[in-house]
Amino acid sequence: MSFTLRASLLCAMACMVACSDSKIETNLLPDDDVVVAKVNGEAISAYDWQQAIVTNLGEQNAFLLDDDARLKVLQSLAAAKAMAQKERDALTPTERLELEKQIEAYREQLLVKRYLKAHTDITPVTSEMVEAYYQKYPERFGATRTVEYQLIRLRSGADGEKRNTLVSALQKAATPAEWSALTSNARKANSPFEYIQQKSVPNLLQAPLSSIVANTAKGSISEVYWVEGLPLRVRVIDEQWSAAKPLADVSAEIRKTLAPSQVKKAVKQATDDILKESKIEYLVETP
Structure with a gap:
């Protein structure tokens, strides 16, 4: 957002808030009773001017502006006030009510920020x-995690009731003993299960196996995953970490x-x- 536009928006917001709560004693603010410009009879105070500079540049840099730069900020405030006046006068009653709601919401946001800062x-x-x-x-x-894992996957070919029985056996292997029995079965010749045991860095494996292995903790058995229509499970039996x-x-x-x-x-x-x-x-x- 450009310097001029930010200054303009600041002035517009200040004008809106001032209009929404006329009971606030603004003359208690430093130099707010010092008028530095008027736009169609409405005043811009020295306080408004200085706040626009501080908002754009910060407290530390506000005093670094030379007179020409400060004048440009004041000119931006004057232009913003002129725009705000023109738009305010063109508002329909409904638009005016909508604007008041927006002003109130913005006011509440400022109050919430102040409250949170204090509490x-x-x-x-x-x-x-x-x-x-x-x-x-x-x-x-x-750090890099290298895991040693076991994978048991149902081979293709089984169907009907036999397939359901094999899938059920894979699902029920929840304890180390049950998993061990299942791996013994999978290692047999002509087993309906495929068995793999190897070491790898999980993210070097093909998806979705990479994420399955990566999300399985050491000593844990994964849930059943269906990959390309076949169910499989993984157990991580060991892991090593390279130095971080x-x-x-x-x-x-x-x-x-x-x-x-x-x-x-x-x-x-x-x-x-x-x-x-x-x-x-x-x-x-x-x-």
């Missing part, structure tokens, strides 16, 4: 949280990743607290 206690990301995240997701920091990047090298990245969740927790707590002390009545059906 949220954001817990910093701790070293323990960083360590736990690092250990939970080593692959995100350069040192924790010291990635801790800043992890903290940046975890920070938003800490903010969400603080906002949720503030929300829960305010709801406990508020009387809310819903006059429509809620789930």
Whole structure:
């Protein structure tokens, strides 16, 4: 968004909010009683002017503007006020009501931001949280998981009741003992099951086997998956991890990743607290 447009929008919003609550004592603001320009008789104060500069450049850079640049901001505010006046006068009664609703919604957003700033206690990301995240997701920091897995898949050819029986046997192998019995059966000559045992990096396998193996924890048996019309299951019997990047090298990245969740927790707590002390009545059906 251009500098001029942002300044224009700021002025328009300021004008709308001012019109929506005329009871606010604006002359309590610094230099708000100092008029620096008038547009069709409506004043732009020194406070409005300075706020437009600060909003666009920030507190630190606001004082770096020379007189020419400050004048351009004032000219942008004047143009914005002229546009706002013209559009305001052209509004139908319905459009005016819609605008008032939008102003009220924007006002509430500002109040909510102020409330959360004053009432949220954001817990910093701790070293323990960083360590736990690092250990939970080593692959995100350069570690590679190599697994040894067993795969049992029903061969094509069986049909009818025999096929149903074999599929049921594959589905029921839920414990290590049941899986072991099934693998013994699959290893036999002329078995209706195909048996594979090998080591691999999961993402080097063909899809969808790659995701099946990747999502199966060490010692676990996957659910039954149907691939190209045939059911299969996988059991990961061992895994090894190559070294990830040192924790010291990635801790800043992890903290940046975890920070938003800490903010969400603080906002949720503030929300829960305010709801406990508020009387809310819903006059429509809620789930």
